[in-house]
Amino acid sequence: MISGAFNVDYFILLIAMLLIAGVLTTKFSARMGVPALVLFIIVGMVAGSDGLGFIYFDNAKYAQLIGVFALVIILFEGGLQTKWKTVKPVIIPSLSLATLGVILTTTIVALAAKLILDVSMLEAFLFGAIVGSTDAAAVFAVLKGQNIKERMGATLEAESGTNDPMAVFLTLAFIELILAPEPSYLGFIGNFFWQMGFGLLLGLLLGKFASYSINKINLDSSGLYPVFAMAFALLTYSAAALMGASGLLAVYVAALIIGNSELTYRHSIFRFNEGFAWMMQILMFIILGLLVFPGQLFQFDIILKGLLISFVLILVARPVAVFLSTIGMDFDTKEKVFLSWAGLRGAVPIVLATFPMLAGIPNSQLFFNVVFFVVLTSTLVQGSTITMLAAKLKLMGPKKVSPPHSLELVSIGKANAEIIEVEVEDNAKIIGQSLADIKFPENTLINAIIRSGILVTPSGDTVIREKDFLYILTSRKSKKKLEEFLKEKKVDSEDDDGSEQLKMKM
Missing domain, CATH: 1.20.1530.20 (Na+/H+ antiporter like fold)
Structure with missing residues (x-):
């Protein structure tokens, strides 16, 4: 024994x-x-x-x-x-x-x-x-x-x-x-x-x-x-x-x-x-x-x-x-x-x-x-x-930056909600808009923004920039709609006067 x-x-x-x-x-x-x-x-x-002999x-x-x-x-x-x-x-x-x-x-x-x-x-x-x-x-x-x-x-x-x-x-x-x-x-x-x-x-x-x-x-x-x-x-x-x-x-x-x-x-x-x-x-x-x-x-x-x-x-x-x-x-x-x-x-x-x-x-x-x-x-x-x-051979790309870790709720099974991490993509529709002007889907809330590695506390006047990391609290029902909304792209300025206004805010 x-x-x-x-x-x-x-x-x-x-x-x-x-x-x-x-x-x-x-x-x-x-x-x-x-x-x-x-x-x-x-x-x-x-x-x-054949080495120290700890394991055969x-x-x-x-x-x-x-x-x-x-x-x-x-x-x-x-x-x-x-x-x-x-x-x-x-x-x-x-x-x-x-x-x-x-x-x-x-x-x-x-x-x-x-x-x-x-x-x-x-x-x-x-x-x-x-x-x-x-x-x-x-x-x-x-x-x-x-x-x-x-x-x-x-x-x-x-x-x-x-x-x-x-x-x-x-x-x-x-x-x-x-x-x-x-x-x-x-x-x-x-x-x-x-x-x-x-x-x-x-x-x-x-x-x-x-x-x-x-x-x-x-x-x-x-x-x-x-x-x-x-x-x-x-x-x-x-x-x-x-x-x-x-x-x-x-x-x-x-x-x-x-x-x-x-x-x-x-x-x-x-x-x-x-x-x-x-x-x-x-x-x-x-x-x-x-x-x-x-x-x-x-x-x-x-x-x-x-x-x-x-x-x-x-x-x-x-x-x-x-x-x-x-x-x-x-x-x-x-x-x-x-x-x-x-x-x-x-x-x-x-x-x-x-x-x-x-x-x-x-x-x-x-x-x-x-x-x-x-x-x-x-x-x-x-x-x-x-x-x-x-x-x-000049085959190096831009330096990779590891995004911050996302925050998630303890249990989706009980809370039916989660905090998701989203990186603002190039030419996203929300770029240049303040949070007060963005019509997010219901049951969503911006908790934090990471910009160039620095925490930005969100307020109504905060303007979204390219490559921002957004931490958004959302319900499971609204998650898919939110993701589709965040993927929307800007329209060309020639076709839409509103995009000119967005560019001016940037």
Whole structure:
């Protein structure tokens, strides 16, 4: 009894220490110019049996389980934060990179792996598939808060959110080709369209259903809404996966739908999932760091092979895939160079590298070690220089300003009202008008205005300006009407004399 309790307490203590170490590394990563996920991996390697020896972990099955669960949460959070209006213009090139780009990368890396690793052609293609996709966790983590041009950031985020299913499909397909005595190639084609098509459809349906359910249900505690939303993410993945479709694609699509819908307790849902995604990212990379043994990884043979394949992946395969996948898609050379360099590898290749290990594929341990080294090289070299390259290529946008946190009532279920946050958009009809002159829908009240980071106490004489953040108390019944009212635009001065008066007040 005492021994069992001690083991449980020791395990909880280790989790606490690993999370604390992971959180603290995010502080140092910005100062050191190194992506946080690299430091997470290092924490795991140091704490492992080849390091300080705190934890012995070599279970690829558990690592895969934790990795997939974490990827679901990370993709869900990334989809929630993605604005459809920024993704829509780049959806075609993003999907082209996520499909054709992955296939081209897989093929080029496979040809290199055949020569460098001295494996069979099918095994070489398996290796290429494992490292063929960019990683959502790595891309979201590196781009978060950076002022890279919106179009570039949207393309990378949409690509990384949608190309994991292609990498998973190709990895499982090549494992089956290696193991199956008589594989069905036509079956693979049909399976591909089923996985992508049904995964997309299920994501759309469950995303709509989740948004509807979150807004219609009245819960007594505001803390239950984020849990409710996260439960739909897990439901979406499992439902798609159990039906043989792509669970990761379904989750990302559902998150896009939910994140771009009007939600009750929207900010609570977003903040909870942001924190939970960070926690899962920390645990996932630390666990993956524990799974590797530095004594096996940092051998001359692995280092040499890893460096050669990294060279081919970063400087040959990815650029070729980007330039060919975006032909005729209105990207100039500078933008294509940036997209080529920003194709980060991260958790997904490492998680996929556990699949051959569990399937008993020959050379699976070699694949895992080389993949791990490739990921370290990619995140360390590319991840730490993305912002610098964007600045060099003049692809930096205006500095991003994080809006203030919104205020929400304790319980919508009891109060049937909430305080919403609205940023005054360009050319909004209310710009230049005083609060006394604006005819807001009934049951609404301006509580506060944040202007350039400064609190402005509202009064009847207060004039609304562009980029103001308005905090408005409204009833649930009036919320939709209020949002539509705030989206109204000014009419041209030539057609409406009233707009001239608005301009004069400004």
